[in-house]
Amino acid sequence: MLTLRDLFPHPIIQGPMAGGASTPALVAAVSNAGGLGSLACGMLSPEAMLDQAWQIRQATDKPFAMNLFVQQTPSPSAEEVQHACDLLQPVWSSLGWDQLPVPSKWCENFDEQFEALLSAAPAVASFTFGILKREQLQRLHEAGMSVIGTATHLAEAQAWQELGADAVCVSGIEAGGHRGTFIGRQEDAKLSTMELLAQVVPQLRIPVIAAGNIVTGEDVTAALAKGAQAVQMGTAFLVTHESGIHPAYKEKLLAATADTTRQTRAITGRFARGLDNQFMQVMATVADQVPAYPVQNALTAAIRAAAGKSNNPEWMSMWCGQGIARAKAMSATELMRDLVKHLTLDKSLKN
Numbered sequence: 001m002l003t004l005r006d007l008f009p010h011p012i013i014q015g016p017m018a019g020g021a022s023t024p025a026l027v028a029a030v031s032n033a034g035g036l037g038s039l040a041c042g043m044l045s046p047e048a049m050l051d052q053a054w055q056i057r058q059a060t061d062k063p064f065a066m067n068l069f070v071q072q073t074p075s076p077s078a079e080e081v082q083h084a085c086d087l088l089q090p091v092w093s094s095l096g097w098d099q100l101p102v103p104s105k106w107c108e109n110f111d112e113q114f115e116a117l118l119s120a121a122p123a124v125a126s127f128t129f130g131i132l133k134r135e136q137l138q139r140l141h142e143a144g145m146s147v148i149g150t151a152t153h154l155a156e157a158q159a160w161q162e163l164g165a166d167a168v169c170v171s172g173i174e175a176g177g178h179r180g181t182f183i184g185r186q187e188d189a190k191l192s193t194m195e196l197l198a199q200v201v202p203q204l205r206i207p208v209i210a211a212g213n214i215v216t217g218e219d220v221t222a223a224l225a226k227g228a229q230a231v232q233m234g235t236a237f238l239v240t241h242e243s244g245i246h247p248a249y250k251e252k253l254l255a256a257t258a259d260t261t262r263q264t265r266a267i268t269g270r271f272a273r274g275l276d277n278q279f280m281q282v283m284a285t286v287a288d289q290v291p292a293y294p295v296q297n298a299l300t301a302a303i304r305a306a307a308g309k310s311n312n313p314e315w316m317s318m319w320c321g322q323g324i325a326r327a328k329a330m331s332a333t334e335l336m337r338d339l340v341k342h343l344t345l346d347k348s349l350k351n
């Protein structure tokens with residue numbers, strides 16, 4: 001069985017963050033500091049996955065993780081797409097457009113990404129939005145990789161354990177980014193990180209990793225005390241110097257002095273937590289009508305790209321967790337140093 005400590009000495013995983021945040025530089029910095037850096041590959045082409053894995057290996061010889069969305073390419077009807085474009089009209093017409101461009105593809109092909117993952121062969125492969133088939137998990141194990149599944153409630157954690165995953169990352173309601181729910185309704189997976197730990201840890205034989213609202217050394221200690229073997233932190237790393245997010249988004253994150261996040265499915269078709277903005281507000285009344293991920297995500301990509309070009313955070317998706325007000329600008333190496341210092345101090349106080 002995987003002992004997380006065999007792979008990385010400090011119980012800290014930098015959460016994969018699709019959309020440009022988890023750059024190869026960020027992943028390598030965290031792994032070099034004794035944590036586990038994770039490259040988000042959910043939205044990367046197989047070629048980009050291999051290229052970024054190569055870049056990480058230029059910067060570290062330590063273990064790192066690559067993360068995929070378990071998903072199938074959808075085939076929405078022309079009527080469904082038209083309806084979705086109509087629902088988005090208040091947004092694209094306010095940008096001065098006379099129509100919303102329809103993307104040439106809805107998402108990357110999962111099977112092709114999976115082959116790229118096998119050939120990149122990082123120490124750890126992590127997954128969200130779904131669960132693997134047994135033969136896929138076996139192939140990863142045969143290639144020497146450890147597998148981490150994401151769960152938002154007990155049944156999902158048990159499903160990953162039953163499949164043979166090496167660890168499961170439980171993601172509380174406070175977490176930034178998308179809900180990983182794949183059994184039941186996303187809106188019903190409401191437990192906080194600490195509640196999830198209390199429920200899941202006693203029921204599982206495999207290591208449990210805690211994600212959601214873990215920003216400081218004190219938070220790490222609290223999660224470990226509840227039985228987590230490691231933590232997965234997104235928001236704290238999102239504002240580090242190495243994070244590749246748009247400067248206007250980073251500025252908004254760093255200006256947050258309270259939890260101004262909310263969950264919405266309006267922007268991508270999957271519930272996700274981020275800073276409240278005009279995009280969320282304008283779409284709020286139709287959020288339950290938009291097509292499921294990845295169709296809505298692909299349809300809003302042009303809007304988000306335009307927002308990036310014009311430095312307008314109001315039409316971006318500014319995913320982050322409820323702990324945002326406690327996240328501070330620094331390098332990933334400094335953040336790791338602070339966290340490890342706290343853990344070491346805490347340990348010596350207890351001894």
Ligand SMILES: Cc1cc2nc3c(=O)[nH]c(=O)nc-3n(C[C@H](O)[C@H](O)[C@H](O)COP(=O)(O)O)c2cc1C
Binds near residue numbers: 212234
């Ligand atoms: C911008 C952003 C993008 C994310 N993208 C992914 C992803 O691609 N895959 C994944 O498994 N988790 C993703 N997450 C979740 C993080 O890896 C992590 O579990 C989560 O941020 C932990 O909660 P916290 O934000 O409160 O620290 C994302 C989170 C954020 C904030």
